[in-house]
Every structure is written in C-alpha cells, then in structure tokens.
Amino acid sequence: MTSTSPPPSLDRDRVRELFDLRGPHMALSGGCYDGDPYPAWHRLRERAEVHPGVVHELTGYDQPAYFAGLPFPDRPHYSAFSFAACDTAYRNPEIFASSPVPVDPNTGDLNPLNSMLSMGGAQHRRYRTLVQPSFMPAKAAWWIRNWIAETVAQLIDGFVGDGRAELNVDFCAAIPVLTITGSFGVPVSEALDIRAALRDPRALVDKLAPIVAARREHPRDDLISVLVAAELTGEDGKPQRLTDAEIYSFAILLLTAGSGTTWKQMGIVLTALLQRPDVLAAVEADRTLLRPAVDEAVRWLPTDPMFSRYVTRDSDFHGVALPEGAVVHLCLGAANRDPARWELPDEYDITRKPRPSFGFGSGAHACLGMHLARAEITTGVNALLDRLPNLRLDPDTEPPRFIGMYERGATEIHVRFG
Numbered sequence: 042m043t044s045t046s047p048p049p050s051l052d053r054d055r056v057r058e059l060f061d062l063r064g065p066h067m068a069l070s071g072g073c074y075d076g077d078p079y080p081a082w083h084r085l086r087e088r089a090e091v092h093p094g095v096v097h098e099l100t101g102y103d104q105p106a107y108f109a110g111l112p113f114p115d116r117p118h119y120s121a122f123s124f125a126a127c128d129t130a131y132r133n134p135e136i137f138a139s140s141p142v143p144v145d146p147n148t149g150d151l152n153p154l155n156s157m158l159s160m161g162g163a164q165h166r167r168y169r170t171l172v173q174p175s176f177m178p179a180k181a182a183w184w185i186r187n188w189i190a191e192t193v194a195q196l197i198d199g200f201v202g203d204g205r206a207e208l209n210v211d212f213c214a215a216i217p218v219l220t221i222t223g224s225f226g227v228p229v230s231e232a233l234d235i236r237a238a239l240r241d242p243r244a245l246v247d248k249l250a251p252i253v254a255a256r257r258e259h260p261r262d263d264l265i266s267v268l269v270a271a272e273l274t275g276e277d278g279k280p281q282r283l284t285d286a287e288i289y290s291f292a293i294l295l296l297t298a299g300s301g302t303t304w305k306q307m308g309i310v311l312t313a314l315l316q317r318p319d320v321l322a323a324v325e326a327d328r329t330l331l332r333p334a335v336d337e338a339v340r341w342l343p344t345d346p347m348f349s350r351y352v353t354r355d356s357d358f359h360g361v362a363l364p365e366g367a368v369v370h371l372c373l374g375a376a377n378r379d380p381a382r383w384e385l386p387d388e389y390d391i392t393r394k395p396r397p398s399f400g401f402g403s404g405a406h407a408c409l410g411m412h413l414a415r416a417e418i419t420t421g422v423n424a425l426l427d428r429l430p431n432l433r434l435d436p437d438t439e440p441p442r443f444i445g446m447y448e449r450g451a452t453e454i455h456v457r458f459g
C-alpha cells in the first residue's frame with residue numbers, strides 16, 4: 042500500500058455480516074456451538090486415542106456440521122484425539138492423504154479444496170516450492186511494510202478518539218482480508234466484494250483476471266507479480282510457471298485459508314490477554330513476550346481444531362484397524378492439550394517452554410501462511426498496546442466468549458481505553 046492509497050473505509054455492517062461466527066457463513070462449520078469442547082475431548086482421549094465417529098458428534102454436538110473431510114456418508118469415519126496419533130498421521134502423508142480424489146487446478150474447478158491444500162507427493166512439492174518464497178519468515182517485513190502496518194494504523198485511527206471499541210470485527214476481521222486483497226493489488230473499496238465473491242468464485246476470477254494479465258505485462262511490488270514470475274526447473278529440465286488457473290486457485294485458497302483463520306486467532310489472542318490483565322501488562326511491558334503469547338494461543342485454542350485425512354491402505358492406527366477409504370479426523374484441538382505432552386494443558390501460560398503444537402498443522406502441509414499470520418497478529422496487538430493506554434475489557438458489556446465447533450473464535454470483544 043502506498044501513501045497515496047485511500048484509508049480503509051470498510052462498511053462495518055457488511056464486515057459484520059461477512060464475519061459473524063453465528064451467521065450463515067459459519068453456521069455450517071458449527072457456528073452455533075457455544076460450549077467448551079475440551080472436557081469432552083479429554084474424556085475421549087482418556088478412553089482411547091482413536092474413536093470411530095466424527096469429532097462434533099463424539100463431542101456431543103448434535104447439529105449438522107461440515108468441514109473439509111465431512112460429510113462423506115459412504116465412508117467409515119474415525120477421529121484421533123492424542124498428540125501421538127495426530128503426529129503419526131502428519132508424518133505419513135502417503136497413508137494419510139489430504140484428498141480422496143486427484144486434484145488439478147487447471148480443470149477450472151474453483152473449489153478451494155481443488156488446490157495445494159489437497160495435493161500429495163511431487164505435485165504438492167511443486168506448487169509449494171513455487172509459492173513458498175513469499176511466505177518465508179524473512180518476507181514478514183515485506184508484508185508488514187506493504188500492507189499490514191498501514192491497515193492497522195488506519196483502523197485504529199477510526200476509533201482511537203472514542204475511548205471504547207469493538208475489536209473482534211472492527212479490527213481483527215478487517216486486517217487479514219485487507220492484507221490479502223491488498224497483496225492481490227485490489228483496492229480497499231473492493232476488498233469486501235472479493236471476500237463476498239468466495240460464495241461465487243467466478244466473480245472472484247472476473248476481478249483477478251485483469252490484475253494477473255496486467256502483472257504479467259508490468260510487474261509491481263505485490264504478491265500476484267511474484268506468483269506470475271515464480272519459476273522452477275521441472276524434472277524435464279524445462280522452466281515451469283504457474284498458469285492463470287493455478288494462480289486463481291491459489292488466490293482462492295489464500296482467501297479461505299488466510300483471512301478467517303487469522304481474524305479468529307487474533308481475537309483469541311486478544312481475548313486470552315484481556316481476560317488476564319496481569320499477563321497483558323507483562324506483554325505490554327516486554328513486547329518479546331508477544332510471540333510466545335501468540336504461539337501459546339495457537340496451542341491452547343486453535344481456531345481450526347480439526348483437519349481430515351483419507352486412508353490410502355489398510356493400516357493399524359494407535360490400536361484401531363483403519364480400512365482403506367476411511368476418513369480420519371485429526372482433532373488438533375485435543376492433541377494440543379494432550380497431558381502426555383504439556384503440563385497443565387488447559388492453562389493459557391505464555392511462559393511455558395516452547396514446543397511445537399499442531400495449531401498450524403505439521404509435516405508437508407504445515408500452514409504456509411504461519412509467519413504472515415504471526416506478523417499480522419503481532420503488528421495488530423503491538424499497535425493496540427502502543428496507542429490505546431490502559432486497554433481493558435469494557436465492564437458494561439457482555440464479556441467475550443469462545444464459540445464455534447470447527448471454526449472457533451471469540452464473540453464481540455468490547456474494550457475501553459484511556
């Protein structure tokens with residue numbers, strides 16, 4: 042974003058409609074669930090590492106809930122609740138595949154699952170290697186400088202004079218969507234159209250196609266320019282580049298994988314800190330604690346607590362005989378609180394010794410955007426702490442709660458400051 046770009050004047054009501062955990066967008070992933078699933082997940086893990094059945098039903102949620110891996114009614118389903126079982130699946134992607142069917146973005150099928158998220162083996166490596174350079178830790182500064190810092194500053198400008206704000210939708214939700222659409226070269230005024238177009242991916246392609254064509258002619262300092270230029274030498278010795286269809290598929294994946302997740306995880310970090318004023322004060326005084334505060338939140342309450350895999354051959358899996366064709370749901374939320382790996386796992390403790398959790402996944406498909414997500418969350422929270430003195434939950438409003446089954450997040454986060 043340059044200094045001449047307009048301020049992010051987002052239509053707040055439209056943001057609320059698009060980013061309402063209980064609204065129609067999220068209802069299908071269990072947005073109406075407002076219990077705490079962790080006691081049930083502990084009980085399940087204590088009985089067995091792996092159970093027949095699907096996570097939400099085993100948790101006691103009887104409404105329909107869908108996510109990648111569901112429903113597939115004609116396949117047997119199993120759910121894994123221990124760290125060790127999820128680790129086994131992540132380490133053996135040839136048995137625990139990310140898709141039940143071959144994946145090919147060049148068919149023009151714009152389903153976000155028809156992307157690298159679902160690929161395996163050499164096909165997945167090719168895609169990942171082409172796009173990975175833009176998402177390495179060293180690139181975080183590029184994202185912050187070009188898109189994140191200015192978005193964050195302008196959003197805070199919008200409420201800094203009010204003494205109060207709602208941070209979940211008016212701040213956290215807006216940052217990732219403006220970051221990703223900004224990196225596509227889409228102006229802020231059209232950012233929400235892009236998000237809404239996820240319901241109709243053809244409309245998204247109509248918006249992206251002229252940008253991709255323009256960047257092929259005249260590259261700029263943005264992500265689409267990097268993607269059109271990315272080149273690898275293939276096994277045949279010939280240079281390989283992403284086709285337009287592959288770029289559209291990747292753009293759709295980034296919007297689905299990178300905007301809702303980061304929004305909700307940022308709200309979870311803020312809620313965890315605001316609920317613990319002593320921890321918030323410690324982070325405010327020593328900003329190096331912010332990174333562990335983020336990573337501990339990703340362990341303690343990952344926004345997407347379940348991902349699924351498809352069994353490619355009969356296998357013994359932590360005491361359960363899995364038939365070929367079965368779907369295994371990895372309950373990352375439960376694995377991240379496995380007492381075999383973490384002491385007092387239900388505590389949000391930013392001083393614990395860092396150990397990788399599964400909040401960003403693991404193995405070949407570990408979250409491509411994790412460094413970008415951390416950059417967005419730390420830039421956002423740092424700026425709030427810099428500019429809003431005495432930041433605290435608003436005592437006159439309902440305090441935030443965590444809701445959702447397969448997409449978890451906080452309800453409204455009303456704060457006061459000054």
Ligand code: HEM
Binds near residue numbers: 343344
């Ligand atoms: C805090 C926010 C985020 C969380 C908690 C999160 C979580 C995850 C998880 C658990 C996976 C693994 C899925 C699996 O095992 O099948 C994943 C994959 C992925 N994430 Fe994220 N994610 C976040 C933010 C982002 C962002 C900001 C982007 C990019 C803009 C992104 C892009 C991706 C992509 C492309 C993959 C697929 C990688 C592959 O298949 O190789 N994510 N994410």
